[in-house]
Amino acid sequence: MSGSAALFETFARAPLAFERGEGSWLIAESGERYLDFAGGIAVNSLGHSHPHLVKALTEQASKVWHVSNLYEIPGQARLGERLAAATFADKVFFTNSGAEALECAIKTARRYQYVNGAPERFRIITFEGAFHGRTLATIAAGGQKKYLEGFGPKVEGFDQVPFGDLEAAEKAITDETAAILIEPVQGEGGIRPMPPQFLEKLRALCDKHGLLLILDEVQSGVGRTGKLFAYQWSSIEPDIMAIAKGIGGGFPVGACLATNKAAMGMTAGVHGTTFGGNPLAMAVGNAVLDVVLEDGFLDAVQQKGNAARQALASVVDEFPTVFEEVRGTGLMLGLKCKMNNGAVAGAMRDEHLLSVPAGDDVVRLLPPLTVTEDDIRQAVERIRKAAAKLAASEGAK
Ligand code: PLP
DSSP: OOOOTTSOTTOOOOSOOEEEEEBTEEEETTSOEEEESSHHHHTOTTOBSOHHHHHHHHHHHTTOSOOOTTSOOHHHHHHHHHHHHHSSOSEEEEESSHHHHHHHHHHHHHHHHHHTTOTTOOEEEEETTOOOOSSHHHHHHHOOHHHHTTSSSOOSOEEEEOTTOHHHHHHHOOTTEEEEEEOSEESTTTSEEOOHHHHHHHHHHHHHHTOEEEEEOTTTTTTTTSSSSGGGGSSOOOSEEEEOGGGTBTBOOEEEEEOTTTTTTOOTTSSOOSSTTOHHHHHHHHHHHHHHTSTTHHHHHHHHHHHHHHHHHHHHHHOTTTEEEEEEETTEEEEEESSOHHHHHHHHHHTTEEOEEETTTEEEEOOOTTOOHHHHHHHHHHHHHHHHHHHHHHHTO
């Protein structure tokens, strides 16, 4: 199997193609089975071919696919109301991706200041190691050189401060600051959770200076950490929040959630989308919530996450030349590596376990929230085998 010269060369793809998926498993064209702890980068929240999602999508597909936002979309109203009921939010705007959800969040914050008589307040404070997407504004928000290089002037209005540095965040506030934007758990940055106390202090800082607090829960949201949203581990509520990935379970869905107050500038004609919130996407989003909001579902995610973390900690102890620590909450886990994390993810893939490399030499484990205890046991065993091989070849050097 080989790639295609017809495609942009933007991805360093593994030479693997999957034909179908079942729960936590992906089956390659060759018939080989892979345990999927990459989850399409935290997207397949309910695993592959979940019967409730398949039913929701196929039933909707036989009715109507797309009508545009020129008309009412009942599934959109329903999903919006359910997300609002389960969070701090009063209002929701649906998008097709995480980056678009962030674009909407940034625009919402700027418009809030604008309609409140402070059009000069457009700057947003962000944190080093952050990842907010690949559009021009979101690469500026993420501030990472490797994503900005060669794309012309960086979009104006983003001020980055060191990770977890509250004092630097306060110092960066000027008369032009509109908001602070943060991932409660950095995903691409290497599964780096912000302590609840830090979020609480940021909230206080925003209140003191009239800023909006924007959370990026594109990766950490929809049950990934064992709460519906990661901010719910703390006592704070944001003003605006971007979500995506898990809410679609594999169908492209994103959303920007906001309070009535924060969304006050987003009036008719100010923002839009052709595809966002279409009937197919909304049918799947509602079906994902049906399952994630079932009694006991999130408790089970916490339990499985704790069990996985404990088992992984013993693998870390066993192979100190390969791993440094295990990080994360719920089923958003990371293994900090003492060697190249790409090599570690490659060794796991050789054992037919899929994972995702992240920043800070971390390998992410993002299994479906429906992962079974047996899947976890098998994954840990495969990690142990991969680590043993890596440790042996390291020792032989
Ligand atoms: N924000 C976070 C925290 C992410 O992890 C990602 C994607 O990895 C994005 C935003 C961008 O989402 P998308 O790739 O759907 O545009």
